[in-house]
Amino acid sequence: MSAQRRWMLIGVPYSWLLLFFLIPFVIVMGISLSDPAIAIPPYAPVLDVQQGLAGIWQYFSQLDFENFQMVLEDEVYFTSYLNSLKMSFVTTLLCLLLGYPIAYAIASAPGSWKPNLIMAINLTFWCSFLIRIYAWIVLLSNQGVINQILLALGVIDTPIRILNTDFATYLGLVYAYLPLMIFPIYATLEKLDNSVYEASRDLGCSHIGSFVRVTLPLSRPGILAGCFLVFVPVTGEYIVPSLLGNSSTPVIGRVLWNEFFSNGDWPLAASISVLLMLVLVVPIVLYQFFQNRNAES
Amino acid sequence: MNRNLTWFGITALTFGLAFMYLPILVLVIYSFNDSEMVTLWSHPSLRWYQALFNNGTYWGPAWTTLRIALVSSVLATILGIMISLVVTRMRKFRGRSLFIGMTIAPLVLPEVITGLALLLLFIAMGVERGFLTVIIAHTTFSMCFVSVIVTARMAEFDIATEEAARDLGCGPVMAFFHATLPAILPAVISAFLLAFALSLDNLVVTTFTTGPGITTLPMRVFSEIRTGVKPEINALSTLLIVLVTAVAVTSSLMTKRAAKRQQQLLAATA
Numbered sequence: 279m280s281a282q283r284r285w286m287l288i289g290v291p292y293s294w295l296l297l298f299f300l301i302p303f304v305i306v307m308g309i310s311l312s313d314p315a316i317a318i319p320p321y322a323p324v325l326d327v328q329q330g331l332a333g334i335w336q337y338f339s340q341l342d343f344e345n346f347q348m349v350l351e352d353e354v355y356f357t358s359y360l361n362s363l364k365m366s367f368v369t370t371l372l373c374l375l376l377g378y379p380i381a382y383a384i385a386s387a388p389g390s391w392k393p394n395l396i397m398a399i400n401l402t403f404w405c406s407f408l409i410r411i412y413a414w415i416v417l418l419s420n421q422g423v424i425n426q427i428l429l430a431l432g433v434i435d436t437p438i439r440i441l442n443t444d445f446a447t448y449l450g451l452v453y454a455y456l457p458l459m460i461f462p463i464y465a466t467l468e469k470l471d472n473s474v475y476e477a478s479r480d481l482g483c484s485h486i487g488s489f490v491r492v493t494l495p496l497s498r499p500g501i502l503a504g505c506f507l508v509f510v511p512v513t514g515e516y517i518v519p520s521l522l523g524n525s526s527t528p529v530i531g532r533v534l535w536n537e538f539f540s541n542g543d544w545p546l547a548a549s550i551s552v553l554l555m556l557v558l559v560v561p562i563v564l565y566q567f568f569q570n571r572n573a574e575s
Numbered sequence: 576m577n578r579n580l581t582w583f584g585i586t587a588l589t590f591g592l593a594f595m596y597l598p599i600l601v602l603v604i605y606s607f608n609d610s611e612m613v614t615l616w617s618h619p620s621l622r623w624y625q626a627l628f629n630n631g632t633y634w635g636p637a638w639t640t641l642r643i644a645l646v647s648s649v650l651a652t653i654l655g656i657m658i659s660l661v662v663t664r665m666r667k668f669r670g671r672s673l674f675i676g677m678t679i680a681p682l683v684l685p686e687v688i689t690g691l692a693l694l695l696l697f698i699a700m701g702v703e704r705g706f707l708t709v710i711i712a713h714t715t716f717s718m719c720f721v722s723v724i725v726t727a728r729m730a731e732f733d734i735a736t737e738e739a740a741r742d743l744g745c746g747p748v749m750a751f752f753h754a755t756l757p758a759i760l761p762a763v764i765s766a767f768l769l770a771f772a773l774s775l776d777n778l779v780v781t782t783f784t785t786g787p788g789i790t791t792l793p794m795r796v797f798s799e800i801r802t803g804v805k806p807e808i809n810a811l812s813t814l815l816i817v818l819v820t821a822v823a824v825t826s827s828l829m830t831k832r833a834a835k836r837q838q839q840l841l842a843a844t845a
Contacts, residue, residue, distance in 0.1 A: 288668060291657045299677050301696060386579065401824075408796055410598070413812070415804055521800065544695070
């Protein structure tokens with residue numbers, strides 16, 4: 279390939295990602311250090327490159343960490359970070375507990391079933407996220423299907439509140455993110471060499487013993503990938519908590535959204551977003567570390 | 576892995592599939608419910624479908640959403656294939672790890688973060704927000720999903736086929752279009768469809784990057800369902816579910832047929 283073509287092939291997607299992915303984050307960081315202002319755009323200072331070095335100096339001298347101080351000191355924000363992390367952690371765990379047996383069952387199903395089973399899981403993932411969450415409103419609301427059934431059966435006298443609770447949030451999150459846990463685990467299990475499992479059975483391990491000592495450790499890459507794919511996006515989830523959740527359990531996705539759209543405090547929204555990214559660096563680095571170790575062994 | 580399906584496995588599958596499909600099924604059934612009270616069953620009718628078609632406020636957003644999805648998924652497919660080519664063919668260049676990182680991060684980063692970041696970029700650049708900015712935003716995350724699917728297929732692709740085409744006198748671009756592209760086409764099609772579906776469905780990034788006058792279908796639906804159940808939305812959901820199912824099943828059948836044909840071709844040449 280000629281050098282020119284080579285640089286074009288790298289250059290086009292590279293510049294797209296730099297411009298529309300990396301640079302935006304640099305701007306977010308800049309604005310997170312600014313102050314809110316009654317102006318357009320609603321923050322100050324604004325970098326004025328035309329004034330040359332003096333303009334740049336003036337810009338940097340006006341930046342401070344006030345917003346971060348506010349986010350870290352105000353209890354509301356701290357609680358929402360904790361709530362979000364808890365939400366992510368519990369959802370990931372539930373997805374793993376539910377998803378692993380399903381992935382395992384698909385991997386051990388007869389060959390002719392597999393494509394159809396994968397298709398069945400895939401299909402739910404393709405269906406609109408919003409619609410799948412809406413389906414739970416139909417089921418869980420006070421006049422919802424579940425309350426109607428329970429009333430008809432005489433189990434309850436008055437509708438019980440299921441919608442707008444933490445329980446509903448978890449239900450919706452597990453429902454929405456379960457396919458993301460199933461796919462990578464299935465992919466790892468599918469590639470496993472059965473002879474290792476059989477060898478451990480021949481050596482006297484029970485079914486469960488072989489599973490715990492052989493299959494489970496060997497499927498770790500899939501488990502890690504699944505947990506990563508669920509944990510990171512759920513931490514900033516906005517749609518599920520705002521449609522199904524309890525408004526007295528603030529989560530960071532909703533707080534950021536409200537600061538931005540309702541309060542119009544852009545610098546504060548930017549610093550909430552920077553802190554969320556910092557929190558997410560931990561699982562990302564952990565994942566990279568485990569993946570590299572897996573690749574080495 | 577080739578073990579037998581145990582009773583535990585069958586239970587897990589049945590429970591899992593029931594959990595995933597029952598809510599959707601209930602939604603579809605209730606879309607044919609005549610009752611004004613959304614969840615009280617009266618008798619089956621197409622009343623809410625009629626109401627949906629007569630309600631003009633859904634048509635504009637639906638058309639906008641389709642146009643955005645079409646343009647952004649075409650762009651995302653082209654850029655995604657380029658990413659895959661770089662990832663699989665160019666093992667060494669400066670800034671490769673940054674490049675790989677930037678193609679993976681949008682897959683997992685919460686949408687509120689990427690949406691906010693893009694909006695602040697557009698404002699800093701002084702771009703008027705609307706149709707174009709939403710397309711750019713959708714393309715940016717969709718292209719990364721495309722590259723995941725296409726890279727997986729390209730890793731299996733035998734580079735010798737492309738080299739053979741080069742030996743037979745093809746230029747690198749010709750060789751790509753005549754040898755590589757046909758081989759990875761099933762993956763490209765499913766990647767394109769996924770990009771299309773992702774764009775069709777996106778709410779958070781769209782809300783951040785859109786401007787006055789541009790409302791998409793998910794934005795319209797979200798503002799309706801925030802206040803509870805709406806029978807018209809049941810009908811709309813059912814139509815969308817049928818559409819997506821049809822597209823997904825067709826694409827999977829096409830992929831299967833293409834794979835089969837390729838195998839036959841390989842068997843014939845061997």
